Amino acid sequence: MRRVIILGSTGSIGTQALDVVRANPRRFEVVGLAAGSDRDTLEAQATEFGVDSTALGAVEAEQLVRDVDADVVLNGITGSVGLGPTLAALETGRTLALANKESLIVGGDLVTAVARPGQIVPVDSEHSAIAQALRSGEHSEVRRLVLTASGGPFRGRSRASLEDVTPAEALAHPTWDMGRVVTTNSATLVNKGLEVIEAHLLFAVPYSEIDVVVHPQSIVHSMVEFVDGSTIAQASPPDMRLPISLGLDWPNRVAGVGRPLDWTTATSWTFEPLDHAAFPAVHLAKQVGRAGGTYPAVFNAANEQAVDAFHEGRLSFLGIIDVIERVVDKHDAPDALTRDALADAEHWARRKADKVIAAAS
Incomplete structure (x- = not known):
């Protein structure tokens, strides 16, 4: 029996993970649940699966991971706010089933430095x-x-x-x-x-x-x-139930979790x-990845601001990548990579992106 904490339990990854648990009650036990803000759905999930330990928001989720005894933590939180729970899972020695790619990308060496070989199981x-x-x-x-x-x-x-x-x-x-x-x-x-x-x-x-x-x-x-x-x-x-199930019980496969071809x-x-001419994001991401440090955090934060502006009608679709590129170009990375440095870089990137977006409007 694998004891599982599910972070982002009310989102797409979280609800599908609960589908896997629901279909395999003798294989998995949910011991902790965390959601972003949907308290009603979280409480209903906790009641169904008999879970006493719940959390709302990333800060509470990080503490939940540190406090609750579990074998595996599925991080299905959206965005770089998932970094704290990712580090908590790794530092407590639990297997991390990682669907929150931003925490690894933004955290970079901070995350890989504390991860044991094989401790992170990708869910993407x-x-x-x-x-x-x-x-x-x-x-x-x-x-x-x-x-x-x-x-x-x-x-x-x-x-x-x-x-x-x-x-x-x-x-x-x-x-x-x-x-x-x-x-x-x-x-x-x-x-x-x-x-x-x-x-x-x-x-x-x-x-x-x-x-x-x-x-x-x-x-x-x-x-x-x-x-x-x-x-x-x-x-x-x-x-997604197939990679989720592997994340929950790597390297073992869960029978019947997905349909075959x-x-x-x-x-x-x-x-x-x-x-790459029409879609330059991959080339830009490789440049950012090679630069390392706080550059991936800046890339991600600028993108989130640009996506919001696009959906609010303040930026064109092509303007999303243009904003990211201009913000990345203006960034000066600090000498040391710390959580504070990442937070500062993200805050700077969001403010800089907003200025670039306003100028383009």
Whole structure:
């Protein structure tokens, strides 16, 4: 029986994790729940699963992780506010099932320095796929990681054609329903840029050996290319319950958690190169990742401000990446990476982004 704390329990990842627990009551026990602000849903979840320890907000969630005895912490919080709970899970020695990519990307060396080998289990479908494929060989045998991207709602569009797209169009993702920020990040490919940084930090593979390929069917979730020319891919119908279940009980698989592919039906999968001219976010993210320090935090914070401005009608779709680039260019990273330095950098980035947005209006 695995004792589980679920952070972000009322969101998409959290509710699907509870689906996995609900279907496997002899395998998992929920011992702690944390939500952002939805107290009513949190209380209903706690009642259903018999959970006494609950929290609202990231600060309470961090304390919950430190106080409650558990085997694994699933961090499904959205945004960089998940850094505190991520560090708490690692510092207390628990397995961290990480769906909150921002905490790793923003925390960078702060997170990797306290993580034991294998302590972080990725829940993002792309990184879960890579973790599964990496079991096919040694780290020294890896030539390249290949992250797949659906291409979002604007796949195949030129940069010029994206100038006037609307928030509603940006949220019309062909495969996933991930909330406003993440879905918009998928449309701009910022999400894929963040995932490249995450892959580098999780798997210690150089940025020059991490590629992105567009795969609109979202069946192959990512691939690992080995030095002998072999490529191992993880394929399954789009369903986050599969990587969530692996996160909760890595490396063991949970029977029946997802449906298999139907090999009796003819189907085609396609792969296309990413158009970096139309979607420059991945190149920018690699530059930010190489710079390290507080730069990823600035990248992420500026993006969040720009996404809000886009949905409020104060910024164009293409303006999102323009704002990020201008803010990153103006940033001077401090010598030491600390939580205070990260908080200061994020605060600066948000204020700077707001000024750039106001000037562009």
